[in-house]
Amino acid sequence: MNIVIMGTGLRKIGMVALAIFILLGTPLVTLAQDVDKGGYAVGPQYDTTHVYVAPEQFDPFVKSIIATFGGTTSKQGVFQVTPTSSQTMSQLVLTPVGTISVFGFKTPIPYPFGIERTGYLVDNFDKAVDEARTAGADVIVEPFPDPIGRDAIIQWPGGVNMQIYWHTQAPSYKPLATVPENRVYVSKQRADEFIQDFVRFAKGKVISDDAKAPGLEIGKPNETYRRVRIESGFGKMTVMVTDGHLPWPYGREMTGYEVSNLNDTLTKAKAAGASVLVAPIDSAHRQSAIVQFPGGYIAEIHSVSP
Numbered sequence: 001m002n003i004v005i006m007g008t009g010l011r012k013i014g015m016v017a018l019a020i021f022i023l024l025g026t027p028l029v030t031l032a033q034d035v036d037k038g039g040y041a042v043g044p045q046y047d048t049t050h051v052y053v054a055p056e057q058f059d060p061f062v063k064s065i066i067a068t069f070g071g072t073t074s075k076q077g078v079f080q081v082t083p084t085s086s087q088t089m090s091q092l093v094l095t096p097v098g099t100i101s102v103f104g105f106k107t108p109i110p111y112p113f114g115i116e117r118t119g120y121l122v123d124n125f126d127k128a129v130d131e132a133r134t135a136g137a138d139v140i141v142e143p144f145p146d147p148i149g150r151d152a153i154i155q156w157p158g159g160v161n162m163q164i165y166w167h168t169q170a171p172s173y174k175p176l177a178t179v180p181e182n183r184v185y186v187s188k189q190r191a192d193e194f195i196q197d198f199v200r201f202a203k204g205k206v207i208s209d210d211a212k213a214p215g216l217e218i219g220k221p222n223e224t225y226r227r228v229r230i231e232s233g234f235g236k237m238t239v240m241v242t243d244g245h246l247p248w249p250y251g252r253e254m255t256g257y258e259v260s261n262l263n264d265t266l267t268k269a270k271a272a273g274a275s276v277l278v279a280p281i282d283s284a285h286r287q288s289a290i291v292q293f294p295g296g297y298i299a300e301i302h303s304v305s306p
Contacts, residue, residue, distance in 0.1 A: 041233030053295030071095035204232025
């Protein structure tokens with residue numbers, strides 16, 4: 001079940017949204033040589049950003065995302081996707097650059113749903129939850145059944161919340177044209193612990209660990225910061241290690257989407273009702289911008305130089 005609250009990700013609803021679709025600073029990390037695709041990951045096209053919007057903004061948000069990136073949607077419905085009583089509109093948005101689970105709660109949102117940023121589909125639910133615990137995660141919502149499978153919400157050191165989910169009937173989605181990145185902001189005190197624990201769980205590798213990345217990337221052009229890029233069977237992750245002194249809207253963007261032409265994509269986004277919060281910048285072989293879609297969801301969009 002993937003859930004996102006105005007830019008916050010939650011995987012639990014991803015499962016429900018999927019049910020709908022089926023109906024749906026010193027670096028201490030050692031650079032690994034290979035990504036273990038074996039793990040429990042199924043594939044990045046099944047890992048969704050959870051987006052929460054007000055019910056009246058539900059349709060405008062979905063239309064804006066499709067107009068910007070292309071893709072298709074599942075049938076929209078109203079479901080209970082939490083272990084306690086609630087009702088939410090839910091729809092899965094399948095774009096070539098990433099999958100989104102959209103939720104528009106008609107009832108108050110039960111705690112702690114809405115604070116987890118992403119949902120990861122696994123092929124062995126119980127073993128994946130146990131492995132997350134072993135790797136250092138806290139299970140903040142114990143496993144529970146949903147309409148099409150099982151879910152749990154975990155929290156990593158540094159307060160990074162995610163959902164792990166599993167489907168009774170295995171879904172089948174097309175591979176993505178480009179794999180999005182999970183953009184995570186953590187403190188200097190917990191960064192190494194988070195990185196080491198997540199890499200252990202995901203059977204991934206650290207692609208780069210730049211202790212002096214350009215601060216321009218986080219709205220602080222006269223400073224540097226630590227940027228760590230990770231890849232695993234779950235896809236990509238970029239970890240921003242900061243002091244938390246971040247100008248708006250940095251830290252609010254949960255996902256970064258890679259497109260072939262940033263300017264063309266921004267033109268489509270603005271025509272579809274989105275606002276460009278940060279104009280394009282060039283850094284580290286990419287041109288990037290930050291956009292806010294109808295309903296409040298904030299995302300990074302970038303194109304990559306060869």
